[in-house]
Amino acid sequence: MKTLWTSRLTSFLFVLPYLAAFALFLLFPILYGFVISLQDFELLSAAHPFVGLRNYMTIFTPGTYENSIFFRGLWTTLQFVLYSVPLLIITGLGIAMLVNALPAKLRGLFRTFYFLPYALSASVMAVIWLMMFDTNAGFINSLLQKLGLTGIPWLTATPWAWIALVLTTLWWTIGFNMIIFVNALNEVPEDYYEAASMDGANAWKRFVSITLPSIRPVMLFVMITSTIASFNIYAQPFLLTRGGPGDTTRVLLINVLDQAFVRKDIGSASAMAILMALLIMLVSIVQFRLTNRKEKV
Amino acid sequence: MGKAKKTGLLLLAILIALFVLLPLVWMLSTAFKNDFEALSGRMNFLPKKPTLDNFVQGLSGELMNTPILRWIVNSLSVGIAGTAIVLLIDSMAAFALARLPDLPLRRTLLAMFIASLMIPGVLTFLPMYIEFNTLGLINTYQALILPATAGAFGVFLLYQFFVSFPKEIEEAARIDGVNKWNLYRRILLPSAVSIMTTLGIFTFMGIYNDFVWPLYATTSPEMRTITAGIAMMATGSYTQSYGKLMAMTTIAALPVLILFIAGQKSFVRAITSSGVK
Numbered sequence: 001m002k003t004l005w006t007s008r009l010t011s012f013l014f015v016l017p018y019l020a021a022f023a024l025f026l027l028f029p030i031l032y033g034f035v036i037s038l039q040d041f042e043l044l045s046a047a048h049p050f051v052g053l054r055n056y057m058t059i060f061t062p063g064t065y066e067n068s069i070f071f072r073g074l075w076t077t078l079q080f081v082l083y084s085v086p087l088l089i090i091t092g093l094g095i096a097m098l099v100n101a102l103p104a105k106l107r108g109l110f111r112t113f114y115f116l117p118y119a120l121s122a123s124v125m126a127v128i129w130l131m132m133f134d135t136n137a138g139f140i141n142s143l144l145q146k147l148g149l150t151g152i153p154w155l156t157a158t159p160w161a162w163i164a165l166v167l168t169t170l171w172w173t174i175g176f177n178m179i180i181f182v183n184a185l186n187e188v189p190e191d192y193y194e195a196a197s198m199d200g201a202n203a204w205k206r207f208v209s210i211t212l213p214s215i216r217p218v219m220l221f222v223m224i225t226s227t228i229a230s231f232n233i234y235a236q237p238f239l240l241t242r243g244g245p246g247d248t249t250r251v252l253l254i255n256v257l258d259q260a261f262v263r264k265d266i267g268s269a270s271a272m273a274i275l276m277a278l279l280i281m282l283v284s285i286v287q288f289r290l291t292n293r294k295e296k297v
Numbered sequence: 298m299g300k301a302k303k304t305g306l307l308l309l310a311i312l313i314a315l316f317v318l319l320p321l322v323w324m325l326s327t328a329f330k331n332d333f334e335a336l337s338g339r340m341n342f343l344p345k346k347p348t349l350d351n352f353v354q355g356l357s358g359e360l361m362n363t364p365i366l367r368w369i370v371n372s373l374s375v376g377i378a379g380t381a382i383v384l385l386i387d388s389m390a391a392f393a394l395a396r397l398p399d400l401p402l403r404r405t406l407l408a409m410f411i412a413s414l415m416i417p418g419v420l421t422f423l424p425m426y427i428e429f430n431t432l433g434l435i436n437t438y439q440a441l442i443l444p445a446t447a448g449a450f451g452v453f454l455l456y457q458f459f460v461s462f463p464k465e466i467e468e469a470a471r472i473d474g475v476n477k478w479n480l481y482r483r484i485l486l487p488s489a490v491s492i493m494t495t496l497g498i499f500t501f502m503g504i505y506n507d508f509v510w511p512l513y514a515t516t517s518p519e520m521r522t523i524t525a526g527i528a529m530m531a532t533g534s535y536t537q538s539y540g541k542l543m544a545m546t547t548i549a550a551l552p553v554l555i556l557f558i559a560g561q562k563s564f565v566r567a568i569t570s571s572g573v574k
Contacts, residue, residue: 008399010477011397011399011401011477012393012400012401014477014481015389015390015400015406017386017389018386018387018452019390021382021443022410022413022447024443024447025444026416026448026449028424028428029420029421029424029425029428030416030420030421030424032424032427032428033421033423033424036427098309098310099310102306102310103303106307110310112558112561113314113317114313114314114317115561116317116318116554116557116558117320118557119502119506119554120553121507121508121527121550121553122508122524123524123525123527123528123531124524124546124549126528126531127528127531127546128321128546129320130531130542131324131335131542131543134537134539136336137336137338137537139319139323139340142338145338146340171317176568179569180568180569183569228417231417232418232419235508235528242532253419256419257509257513260423261513269423270424273419274420276417277416277417277419280417280419284415
């Protein structure tokens with residue numbers, strides 16, 4: 001007969017392998033990141049003297065290089081969030097409703113079409129669009145010229161660079177939001193709509209008074225995941241616009257990785273990464289709170 | 298719904314589908330053009346002089362610093378190895394959390410794993426790089442595999458499944474004297490094939506498609522994954538060699554597109570159970 005503690009031990013052995021991976025490659029890096037952010041950590045030097053909060057203070061001191069790249073990068077990222085998130089939500093919901101309105105036989109086919117780009121790697125996606133947007137030889141400008149219009153410098157002038165980044169992001173990720181919304185729409189009881197139709201509510205009214213309230217929790221989920229994803233934008237400006245024109249699309253993550261691997265200042269880059277992570281978590285908490293409050297009113 | 302409206306919606310759906318599929322079709326078409334034709338600005342979907350040169354040159358390693366065959370082998374290997382590890386350790390952990398009430402710190406561990414799902418990747422990226430650098434593991438397969446094993450998504454997904462597994466079967470087995478390992482191995486795992494497939498597809502695609510970490514965690518051309526390699530090509534000396542680039546993206550996209558279409562139902566299931574409840 002096994003004693004109690006051997007049973008507890010064997011139970012623990014099941015968790016141990018994952019717990020080790022979790023501790024080594026998630027928990028430890030998080031804690032280590034804080035330590036690094038308190039050090040003068042040059043990538044290539046062996047000594048990493050403790051400097052307290054200096055890396056953070058430099059970021060918040062106007063006029064320093066770190067201050068400029070952090071806040072300009074942050075502003076650029078926020079611009080992208082602002083441009084992309086509403087479109088990601090509206091288009092995602094729109095396409096989901098479109099798919100649901102199609103004849104049942106065709107739904108699966110179109111869902112697969114719309115979802116397909118989501119399977120691609122960010123680098124594959126970006127390189128395909130690099131070719132599509134090429135000023136001289138790109139498909140889109142060739143098409144515009146055929147229609148008698150002039151070509152557009154998609155990746156080298158504003159606002160086109162922003163439009164290109166948002167468009168590629170929509171193309172690449174819209175399938176995710178569509179799937180979430182399709183799922184939510186299918187769970188709205190059919191009799192709600194029938195009852196409303198009998199009361200003479202038109203399509204728009206049914207959408208506002210039945211669809212939207214029913215999918216509210218899902219809407220919140222999509223809002224949060226889309227905001228976080230857009231906050232983490234990297235591949236599109238890194239590969240398509242190279243942060244340009246000038247540095248109009250140099251988003252925060254480009255600057256953080258640049259600070260770490262080009263300027264080799266890991267300490268300062270870690271401080272920036274931590275501030276960015278805190279902001280991302282803060283945004284999701286605020287969004288969660290705001291939407292919850294509305295529900296109570 | 299009126300017939301005209303139905304037709305209108307179908308037309309709209311087809312139009313959007315064309316927009317979505319066009320870049321993929323154009324990629325495929327350009328992959329069979331020589332660089333000169335690819336840069337000509339002509340809009341022919343069928344290449345004037347179809348050529349396999351881009352694929353042949355790419356795969357034979359003739360292009361400078363681009364051992365593409367090696368990149369694909371790297372990507373597939375780390376994808377498969379990482380997925381195998383994730384499936385094993387996540388299912389064991391989920392089994393213990395859901396089915397072994399005497400597990401020490403059960404609630405604390407569960408809460409910690411679930412809370413970790415909210416941690417943005419940017420928080421661990423740089424310290425993980427320093428960690429692997431200190432261990433001398435930059436530019437090794439370990440660096441490409443191990444970080445992917447720490448995510449709690451799989452534990453969470455399988456935990457939900459194991460928790461809802463009927464107690465009666467388990468109790469019957471326990472009375473028959475089945476030990477914990479056999480309970481896991483012979484009773485719970487066989488019932489979890491479908492959800493494990495879901496997690497497997499999801500994990501493989503995540504590892505295969507990641508390109509930022511491999512870009513920094515590898516330093517020599519022969520250790521790159523295909524996604525990082527393509528990013529290097531596009532920012533390096535192949536910027537406008539669209540014929541070659543598209544042959545590479547076609548090769549890179551093929552495994553995931555096939556897996557995605559074949560396992561779409563599984564994939565959708567992973568997404569929809571990832572947080573919407």
